[in-house]
Amino acid sequence: MPASTVGFEAKMDHASLLKKVIEAIKDLLGDCTWDCTNTGMSLQSMDSSHVALVNVMMKSEGFARYKCERNLNMGISLASMAKVLKCAGQEDNVIIKTDGDSSTVTFVFGNDDGDRTAEFELKLMNIDVEHLGIPETDYDCIIKMPSGEFKRLCGDLSQFGDSVAISCTKGEVRFEAQGDIGTGHIRLSKKGSADKPDEEISIELEQPVSLTFALKYLNNFAKATPLSATVRLCMSNNHPLCVEYPMPEVGHIRYYLAPKIEEEAD
Amino acid sequence: MPASTVGFEAKMDHASLLKKVIEAIKDLLGDCTWDCTNTGMSLQSMDSSHVALVNVMMKSEGFARYKCERNLNMGISLASMAKVLKCAGQEDNVIIKTDGDSSTVTFVFGNDDGDRTAEFELKLMNIDVEHLGIPETDYDCIIKMPSGEFKRLCGDLSQFGDSVAISCTKGEVRFEAQGDIGTGHIRLSKKGSADKPDEEISIELEQPVSLTFALKYLNNFAKATPLSATVRLCMSNNHPLCVEYPMPEVGHIRYYLAPKIEEEAD
DNA sequence: ACGTTATTCG
DNA sequence: CGAATAACGT
Numbered sequence: 001m002p003a004s005t006v007g008f009e010a011k012m013d014h015a016s017l018l019k020k021v022i023e024a025i026k027d028l029l030g031d032c033t034w035d036c037t038n039t040g041m042s043l044q045s046m047d048s049s050h051v052a053l054v055n056v057m058m059k060s061e062g063f064a065r066y067k068c069e070r071n072l073n074m075g076i077s078l079a080s081m082a083k084v085l086k087c088a089g090q091e092d093n094v095i096i097k098t099d100g101d102s103s104t105v106t107f108v109f110g111n112d113d114g115d116r117t118a119e120f121e122l123k124l125m126n127i128d129v130e131h132l133g134i135p136e137t138d139y140d141c142i143i144k145m146p147s148g149e150f151k152r153l154c155g156d157l158s159q160f161g162d163s164v165a166i167s168c169t170k171g172e173v174r175f176e177a178q179g180d181i182g183t184g185h186i187r188l189s190k191k192g193s194a195d196k197p198d199e200e201i202s203i204e205l206e207q208p209v210s211l212t213f214a215l216k217y218l219n220n221f222a223k224a225t226p227l228s229a230t231v232r233l234c235m236s237n238n239h240p241l242c243v244e245y246p247m248p249e250v251g252h253i254r255y256y257l258a259p260k261i262e263e264e265a266d
Numbered sequence: 267m268p269a270s271t272v273g274f275e276a277k278m279d280h281a282s283l284l285k286k287v288i289e290a291i292k293d294l295l296g297d298c299t300w301d302c303t304n305t306g307m308s309l310q311s312m313d314s315s316h317v318a319l320v321n322v323m324m325k326s327e328g329f330a331r332y333k334c335e336r337n338l339n340m341g342i343s344l345a346s347m348a349k350v351l352k353c354a355g356q357e358d359n360v361i362i363k364t365d366g367d368s369s370t371v372t373f374v375f376g377n378d379d380g381d382r383t384a385e386f387e388l389k390l391m392n393i394d395v396e397h398l399g400i401p402e403t404d405y406d407c408i409i410k411m412p413s414g415e416f417k418r419l420c421g422d423l424s425q426f427g428d429s430v431a432i433s434c435t436k437g438e439v440r441f442e443a444q445g446d447i448g449t450g451h452i453r454l455s456k457k458g459s460a461d462k463p464d465e466e467i468s469i470e471l472e473q474p475v476s477l478t479f480a481l482k483y484l485n486n487f488a489k490a491t492p493l494s495a496t497v498r499l500c501m502s503n504n505h506p507l508c509v510e511y512p513m514p515e516v517g518h519i520r521y522y523l524a525p526k527i528e529e530e531a532d
Numbered sequence: 533a534c535g536t537t538a539t540t541c542g
Numbered sequence: 543c544g545a546a547t548a549a550c551g552t
Binding site: 533534535536537538539540541542 | 543544545546547548549550551552
Binding site for chain 2: 543544
């Protein structure tokens with residue numbers, strides 16, 4: 001028997017990136033299964049209330065080193081994984097490894113000097129794999145804006161109601177919420193990317209859209225804000241919204257949420 | 267009928283100022299009525315426990331633009347108003363507007379670029395107008411000190427008792443509290459304004475005063491500290507204290523509080 | 533889990 | 543000033 005058969009081993013230069021990914025999904029998912037293949041680590045799961053869908057992709061190119069000898073599923077508690085990642089130093093790199101036979105995954109944090117190593121082992125779990133199809137890829141309207149702007153407006157409008165109506169026309173997008181204490185309207189205009197590309201607001205519009213969503217979920221999605229300076233809102237009337245946080249060179253987090261049906265429309 | 271009759275419209279360059287004003291009074295007042303006239307916006311109201319009196323004055327000169335076509339009363343929930351103001355960016359300006367006939371007031375926040383507008387509408391309410399007379403304007407003793415100093419000493423003395431005895435003689439003022447764990451005495455001397463005017467401590471004294479107040483209210487008053495670098499304590503024996511936070515060029519917040527009658531004096 | 537605050541950093 | 547963190551309280 002060989003000393004050790006490593007089925008999967010991947011190294012990231014910045015453990016903080018993985019930490020942000022976990023922080024962005026742990027409240028939504030609880031436990032989940034990572035699919036590890038040659039092309040990268042990914043996960044896809046309904047949230048615990050079975051309303052929103054979460055998709056994370058971390059491509060093999062996003063790692064400093066990546067080896068996956070055979071496809072495997074790592075079922076893991078995200079709360080535990082978050083606890084482990086809190087033990088990583090700000091500048092630490094991380095190695096994630098498991099062999100296909102073992103029932104554990106190991107995280108090794110190290111700094112560049114190599115004078116400190118911290119190693120944590122988590123038990124893996126078997127989780128029912130519910131492979132749900134991802135909604136369409138063709139949208140009537142795609143809005144790109146600073147992720148901080150999206151986080152802020154969702155938070156602000158939550159003061160006024162549980163849901164937000166998003167309506168987008170050629171040059172601008174409106175977000176509106178109403179409730180007992182009053183109403184809130186936020187209007188964003190297209191904005192060039194001239195000097196500061198991260199502040200760009202762009203609207204690609206095939207057709208005007210008008211959709212309503214539960215702010216509770218959007219606020220949860222906004223926990224991915226530290227991962228990306230920009231966010232893309234992809235919408236078609238009567239279809240699920242896709243909120244995408246691109247991780248340049250690495251992959252993305254995408255959240256999907258079905259619109260509310262407005263029965264009280266007049 | 268004209269398209270829109272705007273009875274009242276006022277613009278401030280810094281929404282943050284209005285926000286601080288609201289933060290300084292909302293815990294005391296709950297709901298209140300703003301009196302809008304040609305000369306500015308003001309309010310006067312007893313606190314919800316009917317012990318302290320609050321007076322806010324925001325002069326028309328303090329606004330970047332101010333138009334009030336006819337006097338009107340805006341009854342408003344300060345908790346709601348605080349929520350709205352939390353939606354203002356740090357650098358946003360704000361327009362407050364209502365027409366005399368409408369039952370709502372609108373706050374519009376804008377940045378200088380103009381690519382983002384946030385508009386919030388609050389319902390107005392009818393509140394009983396209890397116009398209580400403001401206590402005398404002639405005081406035996408007026409102390410001016412840094413507002414941060416006042417906030418700190420009230421907080422510190424709250425550790426020892428529920429009330430503070432303030433006694434002022436020609437050159438100094440003493441603040442004293444006592445309770446189960448011990449006693450606290452804070453003495454402040456007159457201090458010149460030479461280099462740093464905000465650190466000045468001045469005492470104008472017609473007659474020595476010695477008065478006792480509930481710290482609970484003084485600590486509430488101290489929430490106005492961010493509005494003004496200095497505070498004025500105006501006192502006469504057996505008369506209500508006036509705690510004034512001047513807002514240079516804009517107006518002021520004044521709090522009034524009756525002294526405790528000391529029956530257990532020995 | 534969330535909001536708020538205090539604090540630090542860039 | 544804004545962002546990020548930590549700590550706290552509800």
